[in-house]
Amino acid sequence: MQQGKFILIFDDDKREGETDIVMASEFVKPESIKTMRKDGGGLIFLMTSKQIADKLELPFLAEMYNCIEDKYPVLKELAPNDIPYDSKSSFSLYINHRDTFTGITDIDRTLTMTKFAELSKKIQDTNDIVSTKMFGKEFRSPGHVPICVAAEKLLDERRGHTELVVSILEMAGLSLAGSGCEIMGDNGKALSKEKAKQYAEDNNLVFLEGKEIIEAWKKWQ
Amino acid sequence: MQQGKFILIFDDDKREGETDIVMASEFVKPESIKTMRKDGGGLIFLMTSKQIADKLELPFLAEMYNCIEDKYPVLKELAPNDIPYDSKSSFSLYINHRDTFTGITDIDRTLTMTKFAELSKKIQDTNDIVSTKMFGKEFRSPGHVPICVAAEKLLDERRGHTELVVSILEMAGLSLAGSGCEIMGDNGKALSKEKAKQYAEDNNLVFLEGKEIIEAWKKWQ
Numbered sequence: 001m002q003q004g005k006f007i008l009i010f011d012d013d014k015r016e017g018e019t020d021i022v023m024a025s026e027f028v029k030p031e032s033i034k035t036m037r038k039d040g041g042g043l044i045f046l047m048t049s050k051q052i053a054d055k056l057e058l059p060f061l062a063e064m065y066n067c068i069e070d071k072y073p074v075l076k077e078l079a080p081n082d083i084p085y086d087s088k089s090s091f092s093l094y095i096n097h098r099d100t101f102t103g104i105t106d107i108d109r110t111l112t113m114t115k116f117a118e119l120s121k122k123i124q125d126t127n128d129i130v131s132t133k134m135f136g137k138e139f140r141s142p143g144h145v146p147i148c149v150a151a152e153k154l155l156d157e158r159r160g161h162t163e164l165v166v167s168i169l170e171m172a173g174l175s176l177a178g179s180g181c182e183i184m185g186d187n188g189k190a191l192s193k194e195k196a197k198q199y200a201e202d203n204n205l206v207f208l209e210g211k212e213i214i215e216a217w218k219k220w221q
Numbered sequence: 222m223q224q225g226k227f228i229l230i231f232d233d234d235k236r237e238g239e240t241d242i243v244m245a246s247e248f249v250k251p252e253s254i255k256t257m258r259k260d261g262g263g264l265i266f267l268m269t270s271k272q273i274a275d276k277l278e279l280p281f282l283a284e285m286y287n288c289i290e291d292k293y294p295v296l297k298e299l300a301p302n303d304i305p306y307d308s309k310s311s312f313s314l315y316i317n318h319r320d321t322f323t324g325i326t327d328i329d330r331t332l333t334m335t336k337f338a339e340l341s342k343k344i345q346d347t348n349d350i351v352s353t354k355m356f357g358k359e360f361r362s363p364g365h366v367p368i369c370v371a372a373e374k375l376l377d378e379r380r381g382h383t384e385l386v387v388s389i390l391e392m393a394g395l396s397l398a399g400s401g402c403e404i405m406g407d408n409g410k411a412l413s414k415e416k417a418k419q420y421a422e423d424n425n426l427v428f429l430e431g432k433e434i435i436e437a438w439k440k441w442q
Contacts, residue, residue, distance in 0.1 A: 018323065030409035037262040037405070041255075042325045043365055057295040061363045068289050074278040077357020078314070080364075084322055091363045093299070094315075101305055102239065104263045107409040136298020142282045142312040143301075144264055184258070188251035188328040 006035065007168075007206045008183075009213070010193055011161050019196035019207075020161045022047075022180030024169060025117035030106035032179070037106075039199070042182025046095075046113060046145055047162040049176045050152040052120050055131040058092045058149060090150070090162055096143030103144040112145045117177035155217045164213050171220050227256065228389075229404070229421045231414055232382050232431045240417035240428075241382045243268075243401030245390055246338035251327035253400070254334075258327075260420070263403025267316075267334060267366055268383040270397045271373040273341050276352040279313045279370060311371070311383050317364030324365040333366045338398040376438045385434050392441050 004027030010019045021040045023032060036044050062080055069076040080089050096103035097112040115138055123131040150166040151158035165178035183199070185191040191199070200207035225248030231240045242261045244253060257265050283301055290297040301310050317324035318333040336359055344352040371387040372379035386399035404420070406412040412420070421428035 034262075034405070034407070034409075037258065041258040057293065059293050059295070064289065064293060065362070067292060068285065071288060072278065072280050072285060074280070074314075074353050074356065075362070077353055078316065078360055078362040079357075080361040082319055082361065089363045091315075093295075094312075095299065098303055102403070102411070104403050104405075105410050106405060110409075132295050132298055135295065136300075139299055140301040140303065141286070141296070141299040142310045182323070182325050184255070184325075184327060186255070188255075188331075189326050190323070 004029075004032075005205060006032070006203075007208060008196055008200045009161060009164050009180075009208050009210065010196060011159070011164065011210045017193055018161075018190040019183045019193065020165075020180045021183055021205075022161070022165050022178055024172070024174045025113045025177035025179045026175045028110050028113045028117075028179050030110045033106040033109045036179070036181040039183065040181030041184035043146065044109060044179070044181045046116055046147045047150065047165045047178040047180065048116075048120060048147060049150050049154075049166050049170075052123070052176055053092060053147070053149040055123050055126075055128050056119075056135045057128060057132045058147060060089065060149065061091045061093070062089045086160070090148045090160065092147040092149050093141045094143045094146045095139045095141045096145065098138060098140055100143075109145055112139070112143065113177070113179050115139075116145075116147075117175040120177045121175050155214050159210055159214065164210055167213060167217050171216065225250075225253075226426060227253070227424075228427045228429060229417055230382060230385050230401075230429050230431065230434070231417060232380070232385060238414055239382075239411040240404045240414065241386075241401045242404055242426075243382070243386050243399055245393070245395045246334045246398035246400045247396045249331050249334045249338075249400050251331045254327040254330045257400070257402040260404065261402030262405035264367065265330060265400070265402045267337055267368045268371065268386045268399040268401065269337075269341060269368060270371050270375075270387050270391075273344070273397055274313060274368070274370040276344050276347075276349050277340075277356045278349060278353045279368060281310065281370065282312045282314070283310045307381070311369045311381065313368040313370050314362040315364045315367045316360045316362045317366065319359060319361055321364075330366055333360070333364065334398070334400050336360075337366075337368075338396040341398045342396045376435050380431055380435065385431055388434060388438050392437065 065075040100108035286296040321329035
């Protein structure tokens with residue numbers, strides 16, 4: 001991850017298991033977005049820690065929807081109370097950097113991701129109000145890049161891809177902003193674990209299972 | 222579009238122009254999602270009419286954010302008041318069908334899209350309250366498929382991809398739900414018009430320019 005290479009993370013928390021192709025956001029280049037959309041094919045998203053999200057006052061969408069369902073009754077009807085693999089959605093806002101055009105090209109998504117990683121470093125010593133102002137000065141929402149927010153205690157609390165990635169970033173001493181995408185197979189489903197391993201081998205990438213990261217995390221702490 | 226084939230629509234409303242690969246949502250198959258993510262590479266989204274959105278009580282995200290910015294000040298900071306190609310964002314909610322698992326596989330996104338097309342037909346003779354209940358019974362939000370809502374008067378009011386697609390669907394007598402995705406190039410930008418034309422030719426697909434659809438629309442009305 002340090003050299004700006006992708007790693008593959010297999011998470012068997014989900015029914016059939018799912019592999020994400022991920023990297024530290026600070027190293028994302030347009031070529032990386034291209035790889036994620038061509039070889040991954042899922043939703044290309046940002047991952048960050050709860051601490052950074054709190055500083056930026058980033059709400060979870062589900063919480064936000066919950067608090068305005070009187071005004072927008074459809075939000076109550078659409079409540080995500082039956083997610084098969086989780087108790088709640090980790091999705092926060094979708095953002096674009098303000099210097100993007102449509103927000104969706106490889107160049108645009110790269111700008112959004114690398115600038116978000118920069119911001120997450122810059123706000124280390126600023127308070128919430130200043131951080132949120134800095135955020136809004138650079139980014140707009142709605143946008144094309146969703147942010148998923150990790151559980152506060154990371155792998156001690158939840159073991160999804162977001163927590164796995166943010167934990168690795170923390171252990172590696174990198175900005176707590178990760179970029180990634182689920183890898184799809186040719187059969188309409190997520191790519192199988194075997195094929196994901198093969199892809200990693202073919203492309204000289206590290207393949208990690210969630211449980212290996214959890215082990216490393218326990219030792220590191 | 223009638224036979225469930227993709228069409229390519231070039232829209233020069235935007236700076237460098239952008240081509241979307243689109244089809245009627247009622248005909249979407251997992252193979253179509255695969256084509257959109259492999260050959261398109263942008264955000265795979267649903268498009269529908271303002272009339273259907275109103276029946277489902279679907280809000281624009283920007284409006285929703287606007288009304289709760291006192292509670293979530295970050296929304297005020299992130300206000301999309303500087304979109305370079307438009308006066309407002311046409312994004313509404315992101316949804317998943319409740320029978321999806323993660324929501325992101327080709328099979329899952331196909332289910333979300335085809336069932337949304339079915340719903341848009343079913344609610345023709347129901348009132349808003351019943352329609353919204355039907356919507357919530359089948360779908361949840363947050364999800365992985367964004368809905369863009371066309372301007373009320375379609376091409377008489379706005380000329381983006383959403384209006385172009387919904388107008389074609391209306392002229393063709395199909396459910397007013399379209400599926401599509403921006404086509405990315407290899408250079409980090411949107412695919413050039415020439416290359417998009419070549420792609421259409423190579424794949425035996427119709428290539429239309431926004432102005433041709435506007436012409437047809439004027440005659441049809």
